[in-house]
Amino acid sequence: MQMSDLIILCILLGFMSTYVPVFLCLFFTASFGFVYFMDIPLALMAQTLFRSLDSFALVVVLFFILCGNIMAKGKMVEKLMNMANALVSWLPGGLGMAGVIGCGLFGAISGSTVATVVALGGFMIPALIKNGYDEDYTLGLMTTSPNLGVIIPPSIAMIFYSMISNQSLEGLFITGFVPGILIILCVCIYTFLLYRKREDIQRLPAPTFRQIFHIFKEGFWAVMLIVIIFGGIFSGLFTANEAAVVASVYAFFVEYFIYKSMRFADIKEVTISSAVTSATLLLIVASATCFGRYLTFENIPNRVAEVVVGSISSPIVFLLVMNILLLIIGMFMDIISATLILGPVFIPLLGPFNVDPMHFGLIMTVNLAIGYCTPPMGVSLFITGALAKRDIIYVSKAVMPFLAIQIGVLFFLTYCPSIVLFLPKLFGYY
Numbered sequence: 001m002q003m004s005d006l007i008i009l010c011i012l013l014g015f016m017s018t019y020v021p022v023f024l025c026l027f028f029t030a031s032f033g034f035v036y037f038m039d040i041p042l043a044l045m046a047q048t049l050f051r052s053l054d055s056f057a058l059v060v061v062l063f064f065i066l067c068g069n070i071m072a073k074g075k076m077v078e079k080l081m082n083m084a085n086a087l088v089s090w091l092p093g094g095l096g097m098a099g100v101i102g103c104g105l106f107g108a109i110s111g112s113t114v115a116t117v118v119a120l121g122g123f124m125i126p127a128l129i130k131n132g133y134d135e136d137y138t139l140g141l142m143t144t145s146p147n148l149g150v151i152i153p154p155s156i157a158m159i160f161y162s163m164i165s166n167q168s169l170e171g172l173f174i175t176g177f178v179p180g181i182l183i184i185l186c187v188c189i190y191t192f193l194l195y196r197k198r199e200d201i202q203r204l205p206a207p208t209f210r211q212i213f214h215i216f217k218e219g220f221w222a223v224m225l226i227v228i229i230f231g232g233i234f235s236g237l238f239t240a241n242e243a244a245v246v247a248s249v250y251a252f253f254v255e256y257f258i259y260k261s262m263r264f265a266d267i268k269e270v271t272i273s274s275a276v277t278s279a280t281l282l283l284i285v286a287s288a289t290c291f292g293r294y295l296t297f298e299n300i301p302n303r304v305a306e307v308v309v310g311s312i313s314s315p316i317v318f319l320l321v322m323n324i325l326l327l328i329i330g331m332f333m334d335i336i337s338a339t340l341i342l343g344p345v346f347i348p349l350l351g352p353f354n355v356d357p358m359h360f361g362l363i364m365t366v367n368l369a370i371g372y373c374t375p376p377m378g379v380s381l382f383i384t385g386a387l388a389k390r391d392i393i394y395v396s397k398a399v400m401p402f403l404a405i406q407i408g409v410l411f412f413l414t415y416c417p418s419i420v421l422f423l424p425k426l427f428g429y430y
Contacts, residue, residue: 004037005300022337023280026287033294040297045290052289053282056241057163061111061156061281063244066274067251068110071225072119073270074255074262079219080105081120086215088188090206093195095131096138097188099124100145104184107149108226109247111156113335113372116146117383125387131202135388137194140398143384144406145187147369150335152180154229154240157335157368160285161361164292164343168358169240170233171429175362175420179413186405221254234427281336288340295344305348315353319363319414322346326364327407330371334379338368358430359417366410373399 011032015025034045071077084101088094102124106116121142128138150157153173162169195201207215216223229247232238238246255262262270295301312318329338343364350360372380375396385395413420424430 004033004298008033008037008294016332022334023283023287026284026291026337026341030287030290030294033298038294038297045293048290048293049286052286055163057159057169058282058285060154060169060241060244061159062274062278063241063248064109064111064154064156065115065277065281066270067225067244067248068106068112068115068119069270069274069277070248070251070255070262071106071109071222072115073266074251075259076222076225076251076255077102077106077119079222079259081124082215083219083223085204086207086212089204091192092198092203093133093191093201094203095128096133096141096191096195099128099141100148100184100187100191103142103145104148104152104180105226107146107152107180108154109229109251110149111154111159113146113149113369114379114383116149117143117380120146121384121387125384132198132200133195135390136394136398137191139384139388139390139395140400140402141187141191143380143395143399144373144402146380147372147406148180148183150369150372151176151183151366153177154244155365156281157339157365158361159240160336160339161343161364164340165347165357165361167361168424168429170427171358171424172361173233173240174423174427174429175358176365177423178419179362179366179409182409182412183406186409187402190401190405221258225250225254284334284336285340288337291341292344301345301348304345305352308349309352312353315355316415318349318353319355322360323363323367323411323414326367327370327374330368331374332377333368333371334377335365335368335371338371339364356417356421358424359420362420363410363414366406366413370403370406370410373403 008029012025012029015028016022030045034040034042081098081102084098084105085095088097088101091097099120102120103116106119110116110119125138125142129135153176155173155176158172158176159169161167162172225247228250229243232246233240233243252262308318312321329342346360347357350357372378375381375392381392381395381399385392421430
């Protein structure tokens with residue numbers, strides 16, 4: 001490692017250890033590197049800053065955020081949860097199963113973990129505790145299950161990985177179905193085993209056919225949003241970018257004209273909220289791109305690749321090291337920043353070890369998604385703690401069984417790439 005690399009690393013870590021926002025940490029570090037260690041005009045950095053935002057691919061991020069906020073404001077989330085309840089709430093631990101299934105359904109629209117925590121945690125946590133579920137189980141479930149929002153497509157993290165790796169966005173999206181379904185199944189099985197003998201847990205009676213028909217009739221328009229997104233993308237009717245716009249328009253139409261849960265006065269609130277969230281992401285994208293450009297000019301990714309290839313010979317060991325490293329990084333860095341910064345560093349390492357970039361994209365996404373639930377910087381821990389009025393230590397202990405499930409699924413898929421790539425191959429995206 002050169003002295004300039006060490007200085008840059010110390011500056012970046014020093015900023016991140018303080019209360020300086022992530023985008024400023026990256027921007028100031030990149031600026032320092034451009035000024036003191038490179039002979040390139042600083043105007044190039046300004047050009048990089050603005051060109052990074054001039055990407056049509058970012059449209060999909062902005063509109064999926066808007067779509068998720070419209071749903072959270074209206075009744076579509078409630079309709080989806082009613083459907084999940086009708087499917088499993090009569091089983092032992094059924095309400096907990098409904099919680100994880102609901103997170104999967106909402107995640108299939110919003111693409112965001114934080115949006116899923118906020119949208120579902122606010123009413124699922126009190127409902128579970130009221131029905132006799134243990135508080136630690138409840139908080140662990142509703143802290144970790146929203147990770148499905150960034151694993152199950154559409155995933156905002158996968159959109160950014162597609163931008164830096166030139167992999168098919170539709171192909172990356174479809175890789176998320178297998179881990180999402182496996183996590184839901186494993187959590188449901190764990191819940192069933194945990195509560196199968198508990199007599200104190202209130203269990204709803206099995207719904208009649210008429211009740212199921214009524215619930216699914218009310219939730220038809222909400223489910224159609226999922227059908228429109230994935231049916232449109234994978235049938236070739238429209239691209240992922242166009243799907244995000246169509247989904248936003250459809251969600252507003254349903255909430256305003258069919259469910260009548262929104263007023264025109266709510267449009268301003270939803271739009272401003274979405275704009276603020278989008279602007280935050282765009283600031284991170286711009287600053288991370290500048291920092292990535294500095295790394296490229298300094299040839300740091302290639303130097304890292306040489307060191308790794310020289311010290312590791314087995315693909316099995318390489319993937320193990322990548323998993324451990326990404327799990328640790330996820331504890332301290334948000335998924336968008338980590339993807340944009342580390343993606344260009346790790347992608348050149350994949351060739352020598354015959355690791356498929358699309359497979360690695362899923363591994364990276366799942367690893368960093370787990371970081372939402374790991375201390376000390378796990379955002380979901382703080383949100384759930386605030387909702388339940390519990391400190392981060394209590395919530396951190398509560399998530400451990402569920403994190404074990406997600407990490408188990410992660411390592412299974414790490415060493416079974418054929419399972420991950422089966423659907424992309426089937427649909428012609430690989």
